[in-house]
Amino acid sequence: MCWDEYRWLTNQILPWVDSAALFVILGAMPSSLEATDPTISRLIAQETERQASKLRLIPSENFASSAVLAATGSALTNKYSEGYYGRRYYEGQEFIDQIEELAIERAKAVFGSAHANVQPYSGSPANLAAYLAFCKPGDKVMGLHLPSGGHLTHGWKVSISGKFFEAVHYKVGKESGRVDLDEVRETALRERPKVLWAGGTAVPRTVDFAGFAEIAKECGALLFADIAHISGLVAGGAHPSPVGLADVVTTTTHKTLRGPRGGMIMASEEHAKAIDRAVFPGLQGGPHNHTTAALAVALHEAQQESFKTYAHQIVRNAKALATRLLEHGFELVSGGTDNHLILIDLTNKGLPGKVLAKALDSAGIVTNYNSVPYDPRKPFDPSGLRIGTPAVTTQGMCEPEMVKIADWMQQVADAPSDDGLHERIAGDVRDLCKAFPAPGVSG
Ligand SMILES: *Cc1c(COP(=O)(O)O)cnc(C)c1O
Secondary structure: OOHHHHHHHHHHHOOOOOHHHHHHHHHHOOOHHHHHOHHHHHHHHHHHHHHHHOEEOOOOOOOOOHHHHHHHOOHHHHOOOOEEOOEEOOOOOHHHHHHHHHHHHHHHHHHOOOEEEOOOOOHHHHHHHHHHHHOOOOOEEEEEOHHHOOOHHHOOOOOHHHHHOEEEEEOEOOOOOOEOHHHHHHHHHHHOOOEEEEOOOOOOOOOOHHHHHHHHHHHOOEEEEEOOOOHHHHHOOOOOOOEOOEOEEEEEOOOOOOOOOOEEEEEOHHHHHHHHHHHHHHHOOOOOHHHHHHHHHHHHHHOOHHHHHHHHHHHHHHHHHHHHHHHOOOEEHHHOOOOOEEEEEOHHHOOOHHHHHHHHHHOOEEOEEEOOOOOOOOOOOOOEEEEEOHHHHHOOOOHHHHHHHHHHHHHHHHOOOOHHHHHHHHHHHHHHHHHOOOOOOOO
16 A cells, blocks of 8 residues: 555544544554565565474574564664764764764673674674684684584685685594684694684684683784674673684674674774775775664663573583483583584484475474584585574473474484474474564464
8 A cells, every 4th residue: 555545545534533442443454575575584484483383403503682683673784884883984873873982892791801893794794704814815714624513615626715715625524523723723733724713603612712712822813702602601701701812703693693694703992994895995985874873772781681591502402402402322522512402413313404494494494414523424415413592492482392303303303204204293383482482473
């Protein structure tokens, strides 16, 4: 319905109905998205329903709060603000400046960092900006090997970081499934990289940032800590912080930190200018102000006592899930978890990751298939399954629910093509999700 029709209608009706009735009429009117683009509107509604009715075990995903979603979908998307607060290239920044300053101050308070840049568009651009601040093409960089749980942006060959820099990697032990700092030290002293990355994307164990900082000092490297996955745990005190140990700390804002999709870089005062210049004008144009505002909201949420409870419960839930999976004979890389993430090696179950992930999805349990260290299978058809507890913890689930989830996973793994069983479990999952409504998507 267009505006003129709407006005005509209200003019016709207004004299005749009381305000309560008008409210009902307006409520029944299609939202402007639905009116403008029913196809996208329907697809968004379907995706929202999918998120509300399935168990989301992908460890990089979460549920942002309604407050975060509201800021994300605001008029701030209309504003250009190249530069930093107080130093912009466009007028009309009186409110945007306050928003960005608040986001920065809250980031500094939450993480205890001297400097924060909240403009990176996401985790990968944040890492690229960190390189740009300190490296030249051809410099040597060292990070965790991708099949050992490292991220593409830590020098993997298909990524710009592997194409523009000379990358060397350290791996997790074949038996231990863990990073061995003696091996990291040996490789770092031999290779003398400009940058040493700590952290990764499929790392179920605590990252020893203090140990990495010592090695970086010994070999003369800059230490970059990538806490994309664990920043919510760090903020909530459920994982040691790299702030004060690493030269640069990068993170996404949408994983355990539970904010909008975005990125952030933290550093000491000494590196502040280099980082800011690298983000803008080095790499990006105008910041995404709607995301900055939503990040400020998420960081405000992270300052509450309840966020600490959430962060610690994520870890307790992951441990409960891991324990039950072990009881069911699942093999876990490194034998368990210290954080939010579990990497299952399905080799002993005789199931490729993709087959189980698809079967689980039909049973209402959403996971992602993943390579395991030294995986003999191809990355697109790997041996592992990567799961995590951030989203289900945000829904308020605790240890008893984790046991239930592990039991369902076992039943599906035992009967990966039993459609009737999957359907039954999917129904039970829907009931469980109803009992633990997710912020922002349930009703
Ligand atoms: C997710 C992730 C990134 C990249 O984040 P995007 O927002 O997807 O670009 C970078 N590093 C690590 C360790 C990650 O897990």
